[in-house]
Amino acid sequence: MDNIDLFLYVTGIFFAFYMFGYATYITLGGTISIWSLRKNRLKERMENELDHDFFFPISILVPAYNESKTILTTVNHLLEMHYKLFEVVIIDDGSTDTTAQLIIENYNLKKDHKPIRIQVPSKEILEVYSGEFNSIPIVLVRKKNGGNKADAVNAGINISRYPYFVSMDADEVLQADALKYSTRLFLEDDNVIAVGGQIRIANGIEFEKAMPVDTRLKKNPIVSIQTLEYIRSFITSRIFHDTFNANLNISGGFGLFKKDTVIAVGGYDPNSVGEDMDLVLRLHVHHRTHQIPYSIKYTPDAVCWTQAPFTLRDLGKQRARWHRGLIQCMLNYRVLFLNPKFKAISLFSYTYYFLYELMAPFAELLGIIVICVALMAGKLNISFAILIALLYLCFCVLQTILIYMSKSIQRGEKIYMGDVAWTIFMAFAEVLLFRPVLFFIRIYATLSYTRKLHSWSSIERENLEAS
Template identity: 80%
Template structure:
């Protein structure tokens, strides 16, 4: 056997194991997740309704930088929360537009000279304004620009009044019942320190009093592909990892945290590009190292609707930043890699992120090299290569369609006429077009990691639709 044959043989075995592991992980995770969604629906029918006699007081932190297009919609929808005890804290992170003034004027907020307890580091807080709408406190914090979302959230933690806080974005609609369903996990288990919710795409969705009334899929291909991608990300992976306390990330779009736990690890890291994943990894590390009992949970019942980039250019900027954040987090917490001390988090969750997220572009590049070498040496089995490609295509499309159909198991959702046909088309487009594009974005993000790690590019926004 010559060197080329040996290379192709080893590469073939590697890809067989790699793809089998990927398919097995997703199949197991998807099956468990769909079964869990069914159990949620059965439990809801048995209980008839969700009534809580006790409410955790929650501060909803909304960091905002140049969000004048969406900030009032976001706050107005937060005022529709079906929850008794919460405050809204908007943190204006040195915006250059009218974000802060819009909030102050619209809600008639007054200057507030309250003392500030600096529990986590943040840039200087300049002014605080406060007021109440229908008995619900609204606070506006003006601060020096910290250059990142982490610094703004830390400022919100310092100003906020309550022992639990929600971290979200300023271009979102938090579903009216999200707080009820996320706090339920704190009631069920006193070891819970954080709860992540399901993030869904808001583009094209119509809302009434912070509840979706029309979730028909928008016919923008870039948005549609992200809708399918989010379903795959938040249903099989998060629900499966939740079964063994193995979630490594609570999306920055919506997470509910016990404030004391976050303060204990120093708050959000302003030097981290992926501040949401960084915080969760740090919480795992802190509690496991000190052998403190804890749980970090996920529930698909608590939903937050976010704006997705609607142009390929903006999507590329977002995904490049996400991948650089992933690289940074995986490197900073490399102590968890294949370390039995961290149990299933290390052996399953961290390994999955390492192999199938961080290393994915390199594996794809290796595949291109292998095909090129096989072709140039006339050792490419074309019929076998086509068969493997078709199998991968069919698996990916069927997986996406199955998870998309699970919409029928989720509250306030259904499958609209015409959406299924569009979903089938977009499932093929996602594999054949979007994944190759994502490969180049990830490779670019990796190669430009050092030079662009802390660079920030604005992404276009549009007003959310309300009835």
């Protein structure tokens, strides 16, 4: 066996195990997730009871930097929450536009001189304004720019009055029943310290009193592919990992936290690019290391709608930043890698993220090299290669279609036949066009990791009211 034969043989064995592991994990995760969704719906129908008389007091923290286009819409939707005990805290992170002025004028806020207890680090807080709108407390925090969301959320934690807080973004619509569904998990288990919700794409969606009116897929291909990608991600992996308390991330778009546990680990890390994943990993390590009983949960019923990039350029900026954040988190918490002390988190979740998220672009690059070498050496079985590619394509498309159809058992969402046809078309487009683009973005993000780790590029937003 010459060197080329040995190379092809070894890499062939590697890819056989690599792809089998991926397919098995995804299939198992998808099956368990769909079964879990169905079981929860049946349980809810049998109990026929969701509302309760006890409400956890919640501070909704909305960090904002130059969000004058979306901030009023976001806050107005928050005021429609189906929840009795909450406050809205907007953190103006040194905006240079009219973000703060819009909040002060529209909600008639007055300067507040109450003392501030600094419990987690943040840049200097300059002013605090407060007031009420329809009996709901609204607070505006003006602070020096910290250069990242983590610093702004930490300032909100210092200002907030309630023992639970929600962290979200300023260009989102938090669905009116999201707090009700997420707090239910705290009622069911005293050890719950954090709950993540499902993030969905708001582009083109119409809302009435913070509830979606029409959730049909929009015809912008970039938005449609992201819509399917989000549904697949938040249904398959999050529900599956939730079954063994091993979710490594609560999206920065929506997370409900017990405040004292976050303060105990020092709040959000301003030096982390993936501050949301960093916090969850730190909570896992802290509680496991100190043998403190805890649970980090996920519920697909608590939904937050976010704006997705609608141009390829903005999508590239976002995904490159996400991948650099992933690299940073995986390196910072490498103690989790194959460490029996952390049980399922190490064995399943961290290993999955390492092999199929962090190392995926390198595996794809190796695959390209193997095909080129085999082709040049005249050792490529083209028919077999095409068959494997078609099987992978069909697997990915079928997975996307099945997960998309599972919407009907999430909250009884109506599925339109036109959407099914568009989903099939977009599922093919994702595998054949979108994933190759992501491959180059992730390779670029890896190569520019050190140089661009803390760089930040703004992404164009739409006015949600125009949806």
